[in-house]
Amino acid sequence: MMKFAKAKAEIAAETTLSEGWTRLSTYELDYTDSEGETHRLHREVYHRTPAATILLYDPKRSTVVLVKQFRLAPHLHGEPAFIIETPAGLLDGEEPEAAIRREAVEETGFRIRDVDFLFKAYSSPGSNTEVVHFFAAQIDTADRVSHGGGLDHEHEDIEVLEIPLDTAIAMIETGEICDMKTIILLQWAAMNRDKLT
Numbered sequence: 001m002m003k004f005a006k007a008k009a010e011i012a013a014e015t016t017l018s019e020g021w022t023r024l025s026t027y028e029l030d031y032t033d034s035e036g037e038t039h040r041l042h043r044e045v046y047h048r049t050p051a052a053t054i055l056l057y058d059p060k061r062s063t064v065v066l067v068k069q070f071r072l073a074p075h076l077h078g079e080p081a082f083i084i085e086t087p088a089g090l091l092d093g094e095e096p097e098a099a100i101r102r103e104a105v106e107e108t109g110f111r112i113r114d115v116d117f118l119f120k121a122y123s124s125p126g127s128n129t130e131v132v133h134f135f136a137a138q139i140d141t142a143d144r145v146s147h148g149g150g151l152d153h154e155h156e157d158i159e160v161l162e163i164p165l166d167t168a169i170a171m172i173e174t175g176e177i178c179d180m181k182t183i184i185l186l187q188w189a190a191m192n193r194d195k196l197t
Contacts, residue, residue: 006036023047048123048130052100053088055136055185056110057165059197064168064189065139066182067107068159074178084161084171085179088132096120096133104137108160109144112137116195118188123180132181136188138196165189165196 010030018024025045032038056065068084075081089103097115104112118134163171169186171177177186189196 003034005034006032007034008032012040017044022049044127046128046130048090048128050091050096050131050133051088051123052091052096052103052133052135053086053181053185054100054104054112054115054134055086055189056104056108056112056139057136057189057196058139058141058162060140061162062165063162064165064186065108065110066161066163066168066177068161069157083179084177084182086182086185088181091133097135100133100135107158110139111143112139113143114138118185121184134181134185134188136185136196 009032011027012030013028015026016023017026023046025047027043027045029041029043030038031041057063058065065087066084067087068082070081071083072081074083087100087104087107089099089107091099094102097117101112101115104110115135115137118136120131120133122128123130123132165186168177169190172183172186177183
């Protein structure tokens with residue numbers, strides 16, 4: 001018998017605590033555990049729309065294109081707030097591939113020709129509904145159609161970086177790269193170098 005054969009969850013109540021840029025809810029749920037006992041649990045969940053991120057890789061120069069921008073959460077922890085990341089964004093009602101193509105141009109200025117879907121994953125499933133779609137694409141200097149840097153009307157202030165892949169991977173250990181989705185994609189690249197060329 002599987003451990004969770006008896007387990008189930010039923011939502012008893014939901015209350016919206018905040019609704020702004022996104023929504024924060026508190027839930028009461030009746031969770032029947034693997035032993036068959038039911039417990040009333042209280043949880044808070046941050047509702048985030050799906051997102052997409054991409055590793056842009058230049059096989060001729062063995063470089064990746066990353067972006068750097070201000071992030072409030074590290075700032076609140078008293079840590080460096082300008083974070084190096086893979087380009088990413090919310091789907092905004094688009095299919096994941098269409099959204100990441102749009103975000104890549106907006107943030108980096110690179111137009112993507114061929115894109116590979118890798119996988120999708122929850123960023124923090126204990127408290128966040130966000131699911132992130134991960135992609136990779138080869139680029140070339142000829143693919144750069146603008147300076148990137150984000151959209152002015154969204155007040156994006158983005159620096160575009162081109163970093164050797166090995167250097168970017170080493171920056172994880174030094175703490176210079178601390179964004180989870182970026183670490184995941186760089187580690188994927190380290191394990192799949194043959195797919196990058």
